[in-house]
Amino acid sequence: MIATLVQIAVSLFAVLALAALARRMSLGGDVRLRDKAEACALAEAAVCGFSPVEVTLDKAGIGALLRDAQDRVMLLKRHGAHFAARLLASHEGLRLDRNFLTISTGERTFGTVTLDLGGEAQAWAGSLRRLGKAR
Structure with missing residues (x-):
């Protein structure tokens, strides 16, 4: 039971870390032609x-x-x-x-x-x- 909770916590942390990295690198977003x-x-x-x-x-x-x-x-x-x-x-x-x-x-x-x-x-x-x- 504890091993499963640790695995979920580590997975959640990894996903949040990747999301933060993507945001910091300005990946994705709403790209539009300016002019x-x-x-x-x-x-x-x-x-x-x-x-x-x-x-x-x-x-x-x-x-x-x-x-x-x-x-x-x-x-x-x-x-x-x-x-x-x-x-x-x-x-x-x-x-x-x-x-x-x-x-x-x-x-x-x-x-x-x-x-x-x-x-x-x-x-x-x-x-x-x-x-x-x-x-």
Whole structure:
């Protein structure tokens, strides 16, 4: 009985110590895009040579859409405590619902993201429908 109580106490102490260490190291948390400059820096780091000329941020900072001078479009979305980026190749998996644009890349590991783009949602949805078409 005493051995079981000691084991529970040690386990509880270990869990609390790991939680304190994670907090001190600032692991996890609610990561959000602060501004367009941060989104541009993340895009440039994700794909060499991608220099955004047009950027729109989700109202909550959980993602962004960026377009470069070559008319390539990148989707940034929060993935855990970091951001993941994908270049969009087609408009498949795109759905517009008022101010919300839902984008699915078809990549199971990347998943689907719904961005609140406000008044810019319709313009971006229209421009994304040109993706994958011959120029």
